[in-house]
Ligand SMILES: [Zn+2]
């Protein structure tokens with residue numbers, strides 16, 4: 001019997017942590033190990049029994065809501081392998097030191113070689129895994145697990161059409177379970193509409209506009225799209241964001257090849273400056289808000305005319321995903337209970353082929 005269960009992430013936004021148990025193949029693995037962000041952070045209920053019985057952990061990407069409980073997993077006695085993409089591995093190295101927890105060294109962090117993308121990688125005679133890029137941030141991946149004749153799909157956080165990052169689709173398969181990110185599926189917001197809304201709000205070239213950001217795929221996408229759409233305006237960003245988007249160039253397989261040149265041109269352009277404070281008119285993408293500015297909040301959905309820019313599937317994307325990933329049972333994660341109820345209600349009226 002195959003059993004997929006959640007230690008967090010279903011009916012809430014964050015704390016993504018799932019277990020896959022399969023008696024027939026003696027497989028016990030964990031998919032992501034995150035916390036729910038906030039003060040204090042909320043941890044998944046990882047017990048010693050869980051930590052000491054699972055064999056392997058697979059990480060979809062390095063956002064805190066997918067990796068933040070790794071120190072807890074180590075404290076509870078897990079000492080096995082934690083797998084991820086090469087780009088995630090590189091970014092995680094910078095995060096490990098911030099945890100100040102020596103037990104984290106008991107975990108064995110491993111990365112999939114680039115050339116294994118899209119191929120079944122055998123872990124045991126009965127268990128193999130395939131990964132592909134999920135477009136949500138640099139290094140983010142989905143996983144397709146094969147347990148003898150049964151297969152399970154885990155989307156991780158997924159973005160279907162990032163202007164910069166590649167999104168792979170898994171080979172057509174009939175999955176026993178599909179765990180799918182429905183993070184923004186209570187809304188409909190095409191990227192084009194978001195950009196139109198944002199561009200109409202930043203129309204005065206003598207003004208300073210501030211977009212609050214975190215280091216994420218969404219922020220890089222927004223910067224790139226706005227930079228192309230406003231060819232006469234200066235842009236100001238934090239140094240960590242510059243470093244992060246610059247590192248895209250080190251992972252050409254993760255980057256859409258047709259965008260590489262324009263990304264390089266943007267990073268070398270005099271129109272893009274590193275700054276922490278207001279210098280002059282222009283578009284500021286910063287982590288902290290400076291004084292006296294027009295703020296454009298892209299995180300909050302307030303209807304189809306808002307500045308909201310999605311970083312998870314919206315309602316339309318979710319339907320596209322369901323059309324591409326056939327499963328006997330779908331499990332939607334990354335949505336608060338109220339949104340999840342709404343999503344399930346909407347999908348129950350949707351006849352997918
Ligand atoms: Zn994420």
Ligand SMILES: [Zn+2]
Nearest residue numbers: 063065066157
């Ligand atoms: Zn997430």
